[in-house]
Amino acid sequence: MGLIVQKFGGTSVGSVERILNVAERVIEEKERGNDVVVVVSAMGKTTDKLVSLAKDISSNPNKREMDMLLTTGEQITISLLTMALLQKGHDAISFTGWQAGIQTESIHGNARILNIDSTRIKSELDNGRIVVVAGFQGITEDDAISTLGRGGSDTTAVAIAATLKADKCDIYTDVTGVYTTDPRYVKDARKLLAVSYDEMLELANLGAGVLHPRAVEFAKNYSVPLEVRSSMEREVGTMIEEEVRMEQNLVVRGVAFEDDITRVSVLGLPNSLTSLSTIFTTLASNHINVDIIIQSSTNENTTNLSFSIKSDDLNETIKVLGDNKSKLNYIGIESESGLAKVSIVGSGMISNPGVAAEMFEVLAGNDIQVKMVSTSEIKVSTVVEEGNMIRAVEALHQAFHLAGTPVKA
Amino acid sequence: MGLIVQKFGGTSVGSVERILNVAERVIEEKERGNDVVVVVSAMGKTTDKLVSLAKDISSNPNKREMDMLLTTGEQITISLLTMALLQKGHDAISFTGWQAGIQTESIHGNARILNIDSTRIKSELDNGRIVVVAGFQGITEDDAISTLGRGGSDTTAVAIAATLKADKCDIYTDVTGVYTTDPRYVKDARKLLAVSYDEMLELANLGAGVLHPRAVEFAKNYSVPLEVRSSMEREVGTMIEEEVRMEQNLVVRGVAFEDDITRVSVLGLPNSLTSLSTIFTTLASNHINVDIIIQSSTNENTTNLSFSIKSDDLNETIKVLGDNKSKLNYIGIESESGLAKVSIVGSGMISNPGVAAEMFEVLAGNDIQVKMVSTSEIKVSTVVEEGNMIRAVEALHQAFHLAGTPVKA
Structure with a gap:
């Protein structure tokens, strides 16, 4: 009861x-x-x-x-x-x-x-x-x-x-659970029997918005055990619960991916304290969502800034940056479209520093060049050419033993 | 303001x-x-x-x-x-x-x-x-x-x-006001500039449910001045307000009518105190609406009862009465379809006892036989053959000076 x-x-x-x-x-x-x-x-x-x-x-x-x-x-x-x-x-x-x-x-x-x-x-x-x-x-x-x-x-x-x-x-x-990767693209994708709240957040774009991040955060904060399951099929779904309740035998839990990505680089930004906040406040107020952000100072006075956006937002981004050129005071803009983001997700990688290295090795071994990298405690995201996306996902899915392994963590 | x-x-x-x-x-x-x-x-x-x-x-x-x-x-x-x-x-x-x-x-x-x-x-x-x-x-x-x-x-x-x-x-x-009779049937029907609450209640079926009786009652009880008017046309509508605010120069304010009426007569009902309530409670619990009710005792022990219903309800009425024959204890049922109800309405008739007589005279003068009669303080209703309905309405509309007269009471 x-x-x-x-x-x-x-x-x-x-x-x-x-x-x-x-x-x-x-x-x-x-x-x-x-x-x-x-x-x-x-x-x-x-x-x-x-x-x-x-x-x-x-x-x-x-x-x-x-x-x-x-x-x-x-x-x-x-x-x-x-x-x-x-x-x-x-x-x-x-x-x-x-x-x-x-x-x-x-x-x-x-x-x-x-x-x-x-x-x-x-x-x-x-x-x-x-x-x-x-x-x-x-x-x-x-x-x-x-x-x-x-x-x-x-x-x-x-x-x-x-x-x-x-x-x-x-x-x-309308899906039966959360998968190791998108089963529409990767044949041996497997349904996960359990993931942690944080993994679910990072896997959010697997299974096309199966669960809203805000709800996952709420569940995490109040320790509400969730199960994602099908309203049509009567099979068991995916449990989402506190990490502590799960074993850690899988370092990587899933491979997420997303195409239509464009990299935008702003070159020669003044190395001031407010440069970054000004540029992203300007973009946000124009409703442009920025995903990965990478900054690398090239010398004491200026810095180069790269970020990824949805390709649909490129024209607007270039317009907004152009309109604000005098305020932002940069030298030039460069962009590259036709890219995709491929990420591995898993709470196991917190205590396993070699995971990112292994990911790069797998991609390199498949002649896939990495254009951008971003890491969090439980996720490593890479930006690659769109044409390499599915190959990258399949290679990572296999390398991290997601296919054919027991899906219960 | x-x-x-x-x-x-x-x-x-x-x-x-x-x-x-x-x-x-x-x-x-x-x-x-x-x-x-x-x-x-x-x-x-x-x-x-x-x-x-x-x-x-x-x-x-x-x-x-x-x-x-x-x-x-x-x-x-x-x-x-x-x-x-x-x-x-x-x-x-x-x-x-x-x-x-x-x-x-x-x-x-x-x-x-x-x-x-x-x-x-x-x-x-x-x-x-x-x-x-x-x-x-x-x-x-x-x-x-x-x-x-x-x-x-x-x-x-x-x-x-x-x-x-x-x-x-x-x-x-979707109508421009309350009319002396239905303008779709009678060409010289005129819009009334004012009627009393009680007249409006009796005229309710003119203009196809233009205002619900319950709302009129409510308005009467709280003396709320109403105006019925068109949402499409910008002309003045019909005011509905307290009688006292209006002059009484028109005895009859309008002619209402309704077809598809059937008369049902229950013959040889026992002349008991409960006969009437039993019969109408039985009909009501079967969702049969009864309009005019006429009772005439033929001798000390039994009575004949006639009432009018919508013709659509006839089969159900006969079934309900048949199912309850032993309870109701009547001798026979008779019915006549193809009838219509024609009513004259006006608060002026309260103080004018000759109005009903004038109505019957007009109908008789037009060779229209009256099958049933029912009166209230401000209305006289007659049931006539359906084929005579419009002729009856036109004759009454003219006889009571509704066409071409000033419509403001």
């Missing part, structure tokens, strides 16, 4: 048939003797349709009103899923974000959860009911409806699990 | 273009120097679509969850209209039913408003904002979302107008 929080995303509740399927999954958990709280997203493309309506009305829709509009999506799903559970003979009740006591900052579009007053949820669980909660939404101090931004439903589920001290938070999605 | 409550129905907000049009109408009122509260319904067919989704999930959807589902419709409209007002440079804010403080009974699907805590609305009006409120919805004592049933948005508007002591409540709809 435990307490399980289940979260089902937009694809999993995308039609009447899928909602009925989700109801079955919820009932299975309930019939195992567990208390169940279910968090759901808006059905399929509902949110996109609502956004498009708003854009037809206003070129720059008011954010409070946008939250008012978008939150109807999850409200529709909670009512339909609850009707389905009741129809199947199980007592259930739905709550919007405000009814579930999800209090957020007083901002719109991207509010953080401040507190969850779980009195109502607890009382309904005590009544033996399945509680169905709208993800992605909450209420501000002055009773306005707010939303949590991208990945908001994941965050709602994890936050409720943390507040209720749930035994587990199951994230149901 | 006054306070105006405006209500726009589903057709008036049925598309992005129409919402932008509504925004213009709201701004016109605001620019006249008035404070404005706007109440809106769900867009066009939204509610029907949501009901159909629910029916796909459950044959008998839970009522609380149905309210949770349906109220998303108005929430979408309030956010879009508010975005439109903001886009056009006017400060505005949207409120759901619960945010607007609309407290209802703790029942679902057809709750009555118990109280409106108008603190938030007043405070935003004081801030100079246009306040946009979701019609049809409220909140129960235990924080569940409730709905007000059919005509709910009209009721919301009138209740808010009553609470705020608004100068006027404008009901914008």
Whole structure:
């Protein structure tokens, strides 16, 4: 007898048939003797349709009103899923974000959860009911409806699990778990039975946004055990939990990759204290996301700075840097497109300094030139030519024994 | 400088273009120097679509969850209209039913408003904002979302107008006002500039449900002046207000009519105290609406009872009466379809006993046989053959000087 929080995303509740399927999954958990709280997203493309309506009305829709509009999506799903559970003979009740006591900052579009007053949820669980909660939404101090931004439903589920001290938070999605690398590209990619929170954060782009980083961070901070699993298949998924609970027999847990990368180098920047902050503040205020940043001073007075961006942002980046040339006071700009980022991830590498060296050796042994390098405690990222990306991933996947090894860490 | 409550129905907000049009109408009122509260319904067919989704999930959807589902419709409209007002440079804010403080009974699907805590609305009006409120919805004592049933948005508007002591409540709809009879059938039908609340109640089926009876009753009880007017045309509509404010120069204000009527007669009912209540309780519990009821005792022990129903309900009525024959203990059933109801309405007839006689004389003069008669203080209804309906309406419309007369009472 435990307490399980289940979260089902937009694809999993995308039609009447899928909602009925989700109801079955919820009932299975309930019939195992567990208390169940279910968090759901808006059905399929509902949110996109609502956004498009708003854009037809206003070129720059008011954010409070946008939250008012978008939150109807999850409200529709909670009512339909609850009707389905009741129809199947199980007592259930739905709550919007405000009814579930999800209090957020007083901002719109991207509010953080401040507190969850779980009195109502607890009382309904005590009544033996399945509680169905709208993800992605909450209420501000002055009773306005707010939303949590991208990945908001994941965050709602994890936050409720943390507040209720749930035994587990199951994230149901359209993939069966987290893989050693993307199975669409690498045939012998294997599903991982367990990863740590930090590894999950670094592997976030494996499996196409299977779990939002903000939710993983939240789960890590409150030690909420997560499982990523399929809403359609009945196989076991990937557990995400504290490192200490896992053995360390795999140094590298997965190989992540991403194409369409461009390197931009700003040459001859003055070696001043404010150069770096000025350049990245300027880029950020123009909504350009920078990934890897590498700085190397060439002499006492000037420095060269390289960073990677999505290739789509190159024109805008060059324009922004050009517009601010007098302020930034650099000598020249150089860029190289057609690149890709390949990363190895694993908490085992913290205590294993040779991992980066081994990675470079594998790449060199395959005639793959490394253009940029960036390291964190549990990740080594390299930038290579796009044409070498999949070869690099396959070579690393094999070299670090990810294929064919037991997947449980 | 006054306070105006405006209500726009589903057709008036049925598309992005129409919402932008509504925004213009709201701004016109605001620019006249008035404070404005706007109440809106769900867009066009939204509610029907949501009901159909629910029916796909459950044959008998839970009522609380149905309210949770349906109220998303108005929430979408309030956010879009508010975005439109903001886009056009006017400060505005949207409120759901619960945010607007609309407290209802703790029942679902057809709750009555118990109280409106108008603190938030007043405070935003004081801030100079246009306040946009979701019609049809409220909140129960235990924080569940409730709905007000059919005509709910009209009721919301009138209740808010009553609470705020608004100068006027404008009901914008797809007709330009209340007519002496249906202009689609009678060419010289005239728009009435004013009718009393009671007349409006009796004329309810003129202009195809232009205003819900419950809202009219509410307006009457709280003396809220209403105006029914067009959301598309800019002409003056029909004022609905206290009788005392109007002159009495027209005895009959309008001619209402309705086809597809069937008369059912139950013959030889025992003349007991409970016969009538038993028969109509039985019909009501089977959702059969009965309109005119006529009873005539033929002897001391038995009575004959006739009532009118919509012809669509005939089969069900006969089945229900048949199933309960032993309980009801009648001798036989007789029915006549192909009938229509024609009524004259006007508060002037209270003090004018000859009006019914004049009506019968007009019908007789046109060779129209009267099958049933029912009278109230301000209405005389007759049931005639369907083929005579329009002729009856035209003759009465002319005889009571409705065509071509001044329409202001």
